[in-house]
Amino acid sequence: MTEKEDKQVSRQKMISFLKKISLEEKVVIEKKLEKNLFDSKEWKAAERVGVTLSQGFEWNTLGIIERAWQEGKKVCAPKCIPQYKAMVFYDFTKLEQLEKGFHQLIEPNPQETKEVNKTDIDLVLVPGLIFDRTGYRIGFGGGYYDRFLKDFPNQTIALIYSKQVLSGLPIESFDIPVQKIITEINS
Incomplete structure (x- = not known):
């Protein structure tokens, strides 16, 4: 099995595991x-936080967005640009400024939001399925976050269940680790 196939198998196993967690848990x-x-x-x-808009089995980010607004922080979310496999973040101030976009992801509507320069984002919460202790990750396979993080100068955190942290992952030259992992057990 190739490394790419191995990552795909690991992705599918973790998605299956996460989908089995009860709503209460x-x-x-x-x-x-x-x-x-x-x-x-x-x-x-952080004065401006970049956060992906979660769906389905992913850890819900709505509470984080609402808390950021309560604390007077600016919130931005990524919009995928599939032809370049890139992401651009946009500030949004209400949920009505969001829409379904690429692969049915919930993304900012560019007509109703303001594009943000990546250097103006203080903290990005990076999603992923599996992480190792050094911050390397297996995401959803598009490489969008690795491309974005390549020259991102500020803080990155992953919020994940402790059972999503493994001792080691296959690392490729383009993989960019997050700086900090926060689980339900520790910060």
């Missing part, structure tokens, strides 16, 4: 993830 884990994030120095220092 998922909510408990999400509250712990949020608390550990909100207690972090990176969160406290």
Whole structure:
């Protein structure tokens, strides 16, 4: 099996595992993830937070978005540009400024939001399916975040269930690790 096939198998196994978590358990884990994030120095220092809009089995980011707004932080989310396999972040101030976009992802509507220069984002919450202890990840396979993070100068955090952290992953030359992993157990 090639490394690419191996990553795909690992992705499918983790997605299957995450989908089996009960709604009650998922909510408990999400509250712990949020608390550990909100207690972090990176969160406290950030004025603008980049966050992916979660769906389905992913850890819900709505509580994070609402807390950021309550604290007076700016919130931005990525919009995929498939022809370049790139992402551009846009500030949004209400959920009505979002729409279904590439692969049915929830993304900012560019006509109703303002594009943000990546250097103006203080903290990006990076999604993923599997991480190792050094911050390398297996995401959803498009490479969008690795391309974005290649020259991103500020803080990156992954919020994940402790069972998504493995001891080692296959690392490729273009993979960019996150700087900090926060689980429901620790921050």
